[in-house]
Amino acid sequence: MSAPTPPRLLVVDDEPDLRTLYELTLLREGYDVESAETVEEAWAALQSRRFQLLITDMRLPDGTGLDLLRRLEDAGRGEKGIVITAYGSAENAVEALKAGAYDYLTKPVDLRQFRAVVASALGRTPAADDARGRPAEARHPASRRALDRMAGRSQALQRVRSLVARVARSMAPVLVHGESGTGKELVAHAIHELSPRHAMPFVAVNCGAIPETLLEAEFFGYRRGAFTGAVEDREGFFQTAQGGTLFLDEIGDLPLAMQSKLLRVIQERAVRPLGAAAEQAVNVRIVSATHKDLAAEVHAGRFRQDLFYRLNVIEIVVPPLRERLEDLSEIAAAVLERIAGDAGVSPPPTLAPEALAHLSRYAFPGNVRELENLLHRAVTLAGGSVVECRDLGLPEVAFADSEYLGLEAAAVEPLRAGPAEAPLPSDLAAYLDQVEREILERALERHRYNRTAAGASLGLSLRQMRYRMARLGVGSGDD
Numbered sequence: 001m002s003a004p005t006p007p008r009l010l011v012v013d014d015e016p017d018l019r020t021l022y023e024l025t026l027l028r029e030g031y032d033v034e035s036a037e038t039v040e041e042a043w044a045a046l047q048s049r050r051f052q053l054l055i056t057d058m059r060l061p062d063g064t065g066l067d068l069l070r071r072l073e074d075a076g077r078g079e080k081g082i083v084i085t086a087y088g089s090a091e092n093a094v095e096a097l098k099a100g101a102y103d104y105l106t107k108p109v110d111l112r113q114f115r116a117v118v119a120s121a122l123g124r125t126p127a128a129d130d131a132r133g134r135p136a137e138a139r140h141p142a143s144r145r146a147l148d149r150m151a152g153r154s155q156a157l158q159r160v161r162s163l164v165a166r167v168a169r170s171m172a173p174v175l176v177h178g179e180s181g182t183g184k185e186l187v188a189h190a191i192h193e194l195s196p197r198h199a200m201p202f203v204a205v206n207c208g209a210i211p212e213t214l215l216e217a218e219f220f221g222y223r224r225g226a227f228t229g230a231v232e233d234r235e236g237f238f239q240t241a242q243g244g245t246l247f248l249d250e251i252g253d254l255p256l257a258m259q260s261k262l263l264r265v266i267q268e269r270a271v272r273p274l275g276a277a278a279e280q281a282v283n284v285r286i287v288s289a290t291h292k293d294l295a296a297e298v299h300a301g302r303f304r305q306d307l308f309y310r311l312n313v314i315e316i317v318v319p320p321l322r323e324r325l326e327d328l329s330e331i332a333a334a335v336l337e338r339i340a341g342d343a344g345v346s347p348p349p350t351l352a353p354e355a356l357a358h359l360s361r362y363a364f365p366g367n368v369r370e371l372e373n374l375l376h377r378a379v380t381l382a383g384g385s386v387v388e389c390r391d392l393g394l395p396e397v398a399f400a401d402s403e404y405l406g407l408e409a410a411a412v413e414p415l416r417a418g419p420a421e422a423p424l425p426s427d428l429a430a431y432l433d434q435v436e437r438e439i440l441e442r443a444l445e446r447h448r449y450n451r452t453a454a455g456a457s458l459g460l461s462l463r464q465m466r467y468r469m470a471r472l473g474v475g476s477g478d479d
């Protein structure tokens, strides 16, 4: 059997010493390497041959590394790009990612990191690993479960889908913005599944659900004896997500002190577990999400501007369900199919036309998650193959009386109106907190104050439930 052809790489740098260093490092990894000194020389090489990867310095005598990336993009070429930027130039790094670079490296280039980033771009694990040289794709066929799960054909959702596909292949950090329950985690998962990292772990973390004192240990891990109770070494989220994607949900809830530490890890690409003497290199793509207006949080001094800048290289906005009601029937059908599938029932129940019409008049403060819970309950109540209006259990008050959301009529009314004429709440955070408080209270009541069951009905773990109850001052029923 003949040996597989090694990946062909093009290195572009006008400094001979650096070029040689990169070339030697890559040759030792078993790659086929060519080099060029200028944009034009590199372009001539790219026109005569295909490469798997372009590694280019940002500043070149006749242009920039970004010029090369743009030319590749315009020509519809598949080569990935890694850009090497000057130390401390965060703008350049962000520019490179926006221009479609897979990743960037900062000078002076750390060769271990260099090898890891190149390996990751080529879908390989770094050379020290057992699985040397095996492309990730060969180990796990590409899976698109999250993308397939994303039902709906509204323009807004089409835009989300196409952005997901576009950003998936790079390392660029993505910030997903949207109200609670709109599908932010689904978007993050879809990015991971379509990325070259799909065979590696996807680790989702709810930043708001972790007590402040445990954040560092949870994120970076610890060594045995680092603190009382640390009886053995433990990996943090970063180590668990090694090679894959770390999804930081509710990033806006991270305290300022932790924001600084996170920023450092992103810049250095290394973490130091509590009690450890040395740092460990990490290769993790970060996708974060928030329902808050992070720019306003920055303005108010609650979120670090530099971290915001680093996380928000690409923003994906997932609109609330009430602003894309044309998705309602498709999402409801997909959810009903899922419920039936889980229960082993076939064919799946359908929604009576009046029930759908009824639902489309509802504001869905809890978005798709609320729709899911509502349908779960409705299917149980319906007992048959068609879900009728009465099974939905939406009290009339949900449409007629602001009491339902526990808000002033003026604040709720806009949500029932069409999106075009809807005035916006004057304090979004307070508004959402109030909605969440109401939902938690109703769920707790329904489940006789059993927090585990109430949490599960809302898709929350007990820990998340406890945290949210404490944050919003929701009683546990004893008081």
Ligand SMILES: Nc1ncnc2c1ncn2[C@@H]1O[C@H](COP(=O)(O)OP(=O)(O)OP(=O)(O)O)[C@@H](O)[C@H]1O
Binding pocket: 149, 150, 151, 152, 178, 179, 180, 181, 182, 183, 184, 185, 186, 187, 249, 291, 331, 334, 335, 368, 369, 372
């Ligand atoms: N377009 C969609 N089609 C089908 N199901 C969806 C869609 N969008 C979201 N869902 C489902 O709705 C539920 C909530 O989605 P998800 O957890 O991704 O929301 P979220 O915005 O991350 O919520 P939170 O802010 O509360 O963490 C999930 O079960 C998800 O699968």
